[in-house]
Amino acid sequence: MTDKAAARLARATPEPVAKRIRGLSDRAIAWIFVAPTIFLLLSINIFPLIWTIRLSFTNFAANKPNAQVQWVGLRNYTRILTDADTWANMQTTAHFLIWTITFQVLIGFSLAWLINRKFKGNDLVTTLIVIPMMLSPAVVGNFWTFLYQPQIGLVNYAVEFLTGIPADSFSMLGPGGWARWAIVIVDTWMWTPFVMLICLAGLRSIPDYIYEAAEVDRASKWRQFWTITLPMALPFLMLAVLFRGIENFRMFDLVVLLTGGGPGDETLLASIDLKREAFEKWRTGYSSAYAIILFVTVFGLASIYVKALNKVKER
Incomplete structure (x- = not known):
């Protein structure tokens, strides 16, 4: 990106937003970029794994969603x-x-x-x-x-x-x-x-x-x-x-x-x-x-x- 393009981009950024960005530390900016990826990993990988572990201790059946779910402990294992x-x-x-x-x-x-x-x-x-x-x-x-x-x-x-x-x-x-x-x-x-x-x-x-x-x-x-x-x-x-x-x-x-x-x-x-x-x-x-x-x-x-x-x- 050339200096002129960077200057045009800076002028196009609203002043309140520019002030907030200038006030952020490098660590905060890094977290802003990393946070969406962490959220996706938690929602797509970690949460289903935790939910699967929880279901493994029950007698839950997906085709009977209204049936009473019983805690069976280690019986499935x-x-x-x-x-x-x-x-x-x-x-x-x-x-x-x-x-x-x-x-x-x-x-x-x-x-x-x-x-x-x-x-x-x-x-x-x-x-x-x-x-x-x-x-x-x-x-x-x-x-x-x-x-x-x-x-x-x-x-x-x-x-x-x-x-x-x-x-x-x-x-x-x-x-x-x-x-x-x-x-x-x-x-x-x-x-x-x-x-x-x-x-x-x-x-x-x-x-x-x-x-x-x-x-x-x-x-x-x-x-x-x-x-x-x-x-x-x-x-x-x-x-x-x-x-x-x-x-x-x-x-x-x-x-x-x-x-x-x-x-x-x-x-x-x-x-x-x-x-x-x-x-x-x-x-x-x-x-x-x-x-x-x-x-x-x-x-x-x-x-x-x-x-x-x-x-x-x-x-």
Whole structure:
């Protein structure tokens, strides 16, 4: 802003307002700008959390607003933590988390390492690889549902080629344990580019002179990878695992679009089970306790993981 523009703006400000502004301290002006953000955070995040905690100790049902609400204490939490179906859903969620993160880290880091070598057509290949993560889950879900169809699905014919199982004798989205792996494949295809970009940033942050010094010491490429590349890219790898772990723990839309939470309970993740309890069975108090347990689980694991990440960065 030029001096003339600033002068015109000052003249346009009413004198009473100008006097009040000139009388404010820097701290007061800072609070004026920060206050709307704090208010939004309190109203959108903090208040619903406090309200959910309160509801978790009651038998409140959202479809019966006029019914008497009873205080049940820790009964909802006890029922959830002693329910065998809840633990089965947690195991399904853990299966999904472990395998998707494993595949995404291995494939994503490998792609980042290859792209970092800067070959001809590098930019085009990078653009093509990141396309899946730009698509919405609705598009990805419908696209892969088509690929998984028993009659025309390309995935079924690929499985037939690899295993000899006839393509029309099974469905990737049907019973038999295939549905879990179908979701793992789709999520890996969609979000591996995200992990690749984070790993690529880590690889390109390593100074070239470190590799030059290693070559002077006659270190092999394999030793350079294990003593330079991997240790220096490890914080970025761990950051990618943190982001994908939090995101996949609350995975909902992609699973519902592909399987609807079925067949049976094979793909019934904890987030889908929470949705059923809240909006199909209308056990609002029970589902509130369920949500708090999931929140504490994610928050606790993430806190421990962040401490480990900080220790790796300090090395």
